Amino acid sequence: MPNPPVLYVFAISHFCEKARWALDYCNLDYHLVYPLPGIHIKVAKQLNVAGTSVPILSTADGAIQGSAAIVDWAFKYSKQHRAEHNTSPDRTNSLDTQATDADIQATVQRLEATVGAHTRRFYYSEALVHDSASVRRVFALHQSTANRMLLRLSWPLLRRMMIKGLDLGATQYRDSLNRLNDEVQWLDDLLSDGRQWLHNDRFSEADLTAASLLSPLVLPDEHPVYATLQVPQRIQRDLADWQERPGFRFVRRVYRDKRH
Ligand SMILES: N[C@@H](CCC(=O)N[C@@H](CS)C(=O)NCC(=O)O)C(=O)O
Incomplete structure (x- = not known):
């Protein structure tokens, strides 16, 4: 990935853990940033997302807010990346049907x-x-x-x-x-x-x-x-x-x- 996305999280948050786990599970490269509570509102504004909550993933194609949306993005991105690079299906394959189930x-x-x-x-x-x-x-x-x-x-x-x-x-x-x-x-x-x-x-x-x-x-x-x-x-x-x-x-x- 040329520009690794940035994942904004609160370390204590279980919703943030869910998003972070999905990126790790898909073996994606990313930077972790821990905004202070309060400062996270400024970050959300700068990233132009609708609400103020973290996790937020800032990607080359825009920002994604919410753990469920980030999980979706991670699985779709890694599937597409595998297809483009002709890589054989890996362990994320087991999650491919999640959106339709x-x-x-x-x-x-x-x-x-x-x-x-x-x-x-x-x-x-x-x-x-x-x-x-x-x-x-x-x-x-x-x-x-x-x-x-x-x-x-x-x-x-x-x-x-x-x-x-x-x-x-x-x-x-x-x-x-x-x-x-x-x-x-x-x-x-x-x-x-x-x-x-x-x-x-x-x-x-x-x-x-x-x-x-x-x-x-x-x-x-x-x-x-x-x-x-x-x-x-x-x-x-x-x-x-x-x-x-x-x-x-x-x-x-x-x-x-x-x-x-
Ligand atoms: N449904 C959201 C919930 C996220 C959420 O509630 N995040 C909390 C931390 S656990 C937060 O950022 N609260 C501060 C705020 O909403 O400004 C998700 O799955 O991402």
């Missing part, structure tokens, strides 16, 4: 709306409200000294804005925990017939989405960031019994097998 798409959309949203609300309702330094430390990763200083100064305001904007609190913590319990139960049930992958007997965007969006709760060893995450004790306690659930074991296996 209704079951896979339904699972991806379900997981984004439920697990994506409630993992974040659950985690931050404890971590940002009661131990916000643990969150700030992850935002400080890969930042210059000046940016770390800026983050420290702006943190009280950012924290307040995130608590309000993401609707965080004790009731929300409980509610999201219950919603996550239902979703993990749905996964446990789906996996109860012994299937290796969620759909079609092969690794697909559904597996990648389930694993990446649950990764803040499972903390797989292969995750590029979460080894440094200091999970608040209350979350550890509340999830202690979940670690051996089929859905959580599935996430660990997908990371072990597919996140190199």
Whole structure:
């Protein structure tokens, strides 16, 4: 690739992990940039995308916002590249049908709306409200000294804005925990017939989405960031019994097998 695309991410974000994993899985060359929270809005404006959220992938043909769109781009780009260079089908082949498979798409959309949203609300309702330094430390990763200083100064305001904007609190913590319990139960049930992958007997965007969006709760060893995450004790306690659930074991296996 002559001009490697640039992937803008928050290190702590599970949506960003999903996009990053897809690019890694397809063996694509790219630069990672970690805008500070707040500065990311300026970046989004400069890249001329509709919303403010990351991940955003800036390519030679324009910017792509949102993890699902970036996954699509990665698989299409790598397929086209293989065709142009007459390369034999590689492992991304197993994902080629993902856009046309209704079951896979339904699972991806379900997981984004439920697990994506409630993992974040659950985690931050404890971590940002009661131990916000643990969150700030992850935002400080890969930042210059000046940016770390800026983050420290702006943190009280950012924290307040995130608590309000993401609707965080004790009731929300409980509610999201219950919603996550239902979703993990749905996964446990789906996996109860012994299937290796969620759909079609092969690794697909559904597996990648389930694993990446649950990764803040499972903390797989292969995750590029979460080894440094200091999970608040209350979350550890509340999830202690979940670690051996089929859905959580599935996430660990997908990371072990597919996140190199
Ligand atoms: N559905 C979007 C969600 C992305 C998202 O919510 N990103 C958060 C970080 S986890 C963000 O950038 N929030 C700041 C903002 O929206 O300005 C995706 O899959 O990319």
